[in-house]
Amino acid sequence: MMPISASLPASLFVVLIPLAAAVSAYLLRRWRSLESLAALIGCGLVIALLSQPATTTIPVPGLPIEVGGRLDLLGRTLTVQESDRLPLVVVLASALVVLGLSWRLPQGRLFAPLGLVILSLVCAGIMIRPFVFAALAFEAAAAMAAVLIQAERMGPLSTVGAQRYLVLSSLALPAFLGAGYVIGQALNVTEPALQSAAYQPAALLLALGFALLAGAVPLYTWTHAVANQASPLVTAFLATVVTGAVTFLFLEFKQQFDWFRGSPDVREAINLFGVTTLLLGGVIAWAQRSWGRILACCLSVDLGVVLLMLNHETPASVEAVAFAIAARGLSLGVFGAGLSALRSYTGTDDFARLRGAGRRYPLAALAIALGAFSIAGLPGTVGFVVRWLNVRVLSETDLEVMMIMLLAGVSIGWGVLRGLFSLLAEPLEEEGNAARAPSFLSRGASASLLLGSVVVVMLGLAPGLLAGLARAIASAYTFYR
Amino acid sequence: MGCSPTLHIDAPEVVTPQVYQTDGELVNDPLSVDLRCFNMGCAPAQSIIAPVSDLVALLDRLSRLATPPLLAALTASALLIVLVRNWRIALPALIVQYVLVGIMLARAIDPGVALIKPLAGSLVCMALSIAAQHADTRRAGRGESIAIERIRRIAWRSVPAQVLLRAVAAAVVLTAAFGAAVRFPLPGDARELGLGAYILISCGILLIATTSEALNIGVGLLVFLSGIELAYTPLEPSISVSVLLGFMTLLVGVAIAYLALADSEALAEPEASGGGLLRGRGAGRGAGRGARLSLLLRQRQPRAARSGPTANTPE
Numbered sequence: 001m002m003p004i005s006a007s008l009p010a011s012l013f014v015v016l017i018p019l020a021a022a023v024s025a026y027l028l029r030r031w032r033s034l035e036s037l038a039a040l041i042g043c044g045l046v047i048a049l050l051s052q053p054a055t056t057t058i059p060v061p062g063l064p065i066e067v068g069g070r071l072d073l074l075g076r077t078l079t080v081q082e083s084d085r086l087p088l089v090v091v092l093a094s095a096l097v098v099l100g101l102s103w104r105l106p107q108g109r110l111f112a113p114l115g116l117v118i119l120s121l122v123c124a125g126i127m128i129r130p131f132v133f134a135a136l137a138f139e140a141a142a143a144m145a146a147v148l149i150q151a152e153r154m155g156p157l158s159t160v161g162a163q164r165y166l167v168l169s170s171l172a173l174p175a176f177l178g179a180g181y182v183i184g185q186a187l188n189v190t191e192p193a194l195q196s197a198a199y200q201p202a203a204l205l206l207a208l209g210f211a212l213l214a215g216a217v218p219l220y221t222w223t224h225a226v227a228n229q230a231s232p233l234v235t236a237f238l239a240t241v242v243t244g245a246v247t248f249l250f251l252e253f254k255q256q257f258d259w260f261r262g263s264p265d266v267r268e269a270i271n272l273f274g275v276t277t278l279l280l281g282g283v284i285a286w287a288q289r290s291w292g293r294i295l296a297c298c299l300s301v302d303l304g305v306v307l308l309m310l311n312h313e314t315p316a317s318v319e320a321v322a323f324a325i326a327a328r329g330l331s332l333g334v335f336g337a338g339l340s341a342l343r344s345y346t347g348t349d350d351f352a353r354l355r356g357a358g359r360r361y362p363l364a365a366l367a368i369a370l371g372a373f374s375i376a377g378l379p380g381t382v383g384f385v386v387r388w389l390n391v392r393v394l395s396e397t398d399l400e401v402m403m404i405m406l407l408a409g410v411s412i413g414w415g416v417l418r419g420l421f422s423l424l425a426e427p428l429e430e431e432g433n434a435a436r437a438p439s440f441l442s443r444g445a446s447a448s449l450l451l452g453s454v455v456v457v458m459l460g461l462a463p464g465l466l467a468g469l470a471r472a473i474a475s476a477y478t479f480y481r
Numbered sequence: 482m483g484c485s486p487t488l489h490i491d492a493p494e495v496v497t498p499q500v501y502q503t504d505g506e507l508v509n510d511p512l513s514v515d516l517r518c519f520n521m522g523c524a525p526a527q528s529i530i531a532p533v534s535d536l537v538a539l540l541d542r543l544s545r546l547a548t549p550p551l552l553a554a555l556t557a558s559a560l561l562i563v564l565v566r567n568w569r570i571a572l573p574a575l576i577v578q579y580v581l582v583g584i585m586l587a588r589a590i591d592p593g594v595a596l597i598k599p600l601a602g603s604l605v606c607m608a609l610s611i612a613a614q615h616a617d618t619r620r621a622g623r624g625e626s627i628a629i630e631r632i633r634r635i636a637w638r639s640v641p642a643q644v645l646l647r648a649v650a651a652a653v654v655l656t657a658a659f660g661a662a663v664r665f666p667l668p669g670d671a672r673e674l675g676l677g678a679y680i681l682i683s684c685g686i687l688l689i690a691t692t693s694e695a696l697n698i699g700v701g702l703l704v705f706l707s708g709i710e711l712a713y714t715p716l717e718p719s720i721s722v723s724v725l726l727g728f729m730t731l732l733v734g735v736a737i738a739y740l741a742l743a744d745s746e747a748l749a750e751p752e753a754s755g756g757g758l759l760r761g762r763g764a765g766r767g768a769g770r771g772a773r774l775s776l777l778l779r780q781r782q783p784r785a786a787r788s789g790p791t792a793n794t795p796e
Binding site: 146173181184 | 722
């Protein structure tokens, strides 16, 4: 008989509630409002559960829930540790934002159900120990993500983004499995002088695995193909929820393993990946001719900067990482929502073919502009706070990289301005009066776009809520002390 | 803070070393004991468990075959998959490969656990074959070439060039795999599995890198994952790892089948769904016209220009 304790661990619910919500959302997919409601309730319940400290027992009648309780599954452990709790909240809240934005901006029949399954898997990936199983969870999430990226699109070459995402996530798997084995062997090494050498391959394998999962290696990987092909909110979801979870897993590794934190090779590798990803996004952003590509460049720049922040061991850098993930959900979510509205009407996101569309859909244009400018770091948006935190960290250590980051922001801004000029330009004569007539999105879609845009600006002007959360996340880690 | 409460759902951790008699009878093994208990207790379960026990025993016996023939068969199956990009040949070869991987895994871990691999692989191949058949039906409807026709009427003029190129690449990759197996032997006791793992990993990567169709890339990915499993499972011979890797194979297989179906469709933009987002009839009409115009413009463009949004290079 398996021993069952009097209370149940919260980790069980963190995995099961999104899965149950996914099933509900799938069954309710004909009724979009109910589907979205099921998804939001699922995320909200888990956030409420995790808002309690890890030492708390929640007195649910007949079913007390221990937030920090352990769940042993097939000999592995799932636990909500104190350092994992708030990162999980950020991941779930980001999913909540993106799923909420999709309420009136449909992203495909499977968006909510599959998104929730992915959410459940990445949450399991953050909580599971030993970490080798996190790699398996992320691989399973990647398989689901491939279906999500593809959605209902058909045709040759339409599967490139999904294929790349799946293949690159699969390539990360052996790196994690190999690292797990090397760590197991290195534990047998007792001589302190030999230990660092024993752990060295594991550190490098982990760095490579993280870089692959984050889309930094090889350059120009899934990010651009996915941003071009997938629904914009799907891109935002993957970039925020999955990549955010990977980022927090990286921080957890730094917290747990001294050899990983202290490895100069890992530091150099992550620095190289970060700078090149940032450079790639910055160099090509200004010249793009479609919003999908601008979205991809925004993603590259943001991922690059987060990788650079992960290389620092200061409270400010961890705060910047946590803030960046939360802000990315908002910025990319609002950008994606606006782009989704435009794409669904016009069937394109090319600047040239969207000429004048911003006049007909001003709210969509506003959401795109604010979301993209926020990633670029425009003052008055939530992204500016992220860049400010980044500058605080980089100005003390690496002025060149700081300048590259700022210039990458300018490059994105330039690309966004080009797109906006096209959106707001006078429609061409041959398109007739229909292209000039004002048109209106549905109330729900308009409200989503407007609310998202307002939140991006409000959190830019008063970032206290997110800053408090980021500070709390940073204080839960001790590796920089 | 007191002791945190614990919920145990399952206990098995590490599979015990093989403790089978030379005649293949499964004894002293937790899994086989459980199977016998089922056999005694429940008649319907017996009908399911008995063949599984037979399969386990068969796998155990096959795992005692000499290594060279197994490696040769594994290499042949990998080469066939790399050289012939036709699902009617590649998928049966993949099933054979899964069986071979299962046999090789049974040399290092419990055959009952190793059986997961061929079973999961066969299920995946079945799903892929259904997807591929469905895709071929669609292609046939459009008058395009399908797999069975390519087998019946081989284009002898173009085949040698294609196969030769792939054969040269495969030869290079196999040489590299052999070199890697000699220079960087994989750790663990079952060293003979290392070469097999390197062969599968390298052939999988070669296939992924040299094809653009979702089904072929997916088959390459599955070959790659088999190689990873062959390399890793002997290092951590636990039931949970094998079960999770088998589960992962199934999930990846489902995703590939979905992508293969999507890949087979004719190039068509989804009708703009602006109507759902728009308010008012005039707006809806405008949306439809805008979408149709966009589609028309796109269809008039040459194929290379149409693939713009999906191109692999930045502008």
